[in-house]
Amino acid sequence: MxxxxxxxxxxxxxxxxxxxxxxxxxxxxxxxxxxxxxxxxxxxxxxxxxxxxxxxxxxxxxxxxxxxxxxxxxxxxxxxxxxxxxxxxxxxxxxxxxxxxxxxxYRLFPDVPGLFATTARMQIPVVLVTNGPSDVQRDKLRALGLGSAFDAVAISGEIGSAKPDPALFVAALHRIGADHREVWHVGDGLTNDVGGARAAGLVAVWLNRTGRPTPVDRCPDVEVTSLAQLSALLVGSAAAS
Ligand SMILES: [Mg+2]
CATH class of the missing domain: 1.10.150 (DNA polymerase; domain 1)
Incomplete structure (x- = not known):
């Protein structure tokens, strides 16, 4: 879907x-x-x-x-x-x-522009959900030219709750007026991203760039090895809907 x-x-x-x-x-x-x-x-x-x-x-x-x-x-x-x-x-x-x-x-991974192009074409809102202090995370966004790349930004240091606490995901969704249904979260962290997204009722996409073994106790809903693979899944999800 x-x-x-x-x-x-x-x-x-x-x-x-x-x-x-x-x-x-x-x-x-x-x-x-x-x-x-x-x-x-x-x-x-x-x-x-x-x-x-x-x-x-x-x-x-x-x-x-x-x-x-x-x-x-x-x-x-x-x-x-x-x-x-x-x-x-x-x-x-x-x-x-x-x-x-x-x-x-600071460098974006080379597959990032392709993901943004896909979400823009498909009109899928993109929300940043990041753990970190406001000053450092905001500085990264400015330096990378990502200031207006997202429909909303949820930085733990600004909200006062951090992944894997579902509260940060809920706050992020609130910023775009959405609930958890049919929302995907992608991240590299098994505890903070996969565990947190699952606890918040989201579809947890684990980005495993380095070929780590998939743990049995914290199984993601979807595993990808690159954001290019995620872009392809998004395109495929529209065809299946
Ligand atoms: Mg991470």
Missing amino acids: RPRALLVDLDDTLLDGAHTALAIDGTCAALASSFALEKTQLREAYSAVWTVLRPEVELPCWLGQMNGEAALRETWRRALRRAGLAEERAAEFAVERYQAIARSA
């Missing part, structure tokens, strides 16, 4: 996640040359700090209780301290470099 609307995840679904590693590496290199630090040591310090800090800051960021820049600053502050430099101006420098490198490295 042709969907009445398509909800889509952002990170690792539309947006290639490669920018994160580029931004961390580039920031470490810039810090190393400007503050006489050892790049490898700094990179290791960043990883160690993020492993500890992530469980503390991720959910508050997703729920709008902390902005992304504050979390980023605290991560760099601690990483620098661990690498032997407790200077606030170095942390500020790191935040600025990281944001600039990430912004210039």
Whole structure:
């Protein structure tokens, strides 16, 4: 059946996640040359700090209780301290470099324009449903030129509930005046996207770009390996309706 609307995840679904590693590496290199630090040591310090800090800051960021820049600053502050430099101006420098490198490295996957062309042709409303802090997610949309690509945008940090909580999906649907019936959600996350969409009564489309085994305990309604395959399914759904 042709969907009445398509909800889509952002990170690792539309947006290639490669920018994160580029931004961390580039920031470490810039810090190393400007503050006489050892790049490898700094990179290791960043990883160690993020492993500890992530469980503390991720959910508050997703729920709008902390902005992304504050979390980023605290991560760099601690990483620098661990690498032997407790200077606030170095942390500020790191935040600025990281944001600039990430912004210039944001890339949509090559199959995204084709999906948007299909939904536009078929007049299927598209709603972004993303977990993240408002400042970072809005910056991604601006940098990617996606400001007006969606019929509505639901960012967890703005709404105060995050996937897999069905409340975020309900809020997204509310923004286009739809209910859950015959609505598809596509995303790469098994817990947040597949689990959340199913809990909200949507058709859960799992985007499995990397050939991961399909888990038996969190089975999607539909599995695709690319958004091109999803576009073909949408076209086929109209023929079947
Ligand atoms: Mg994702």
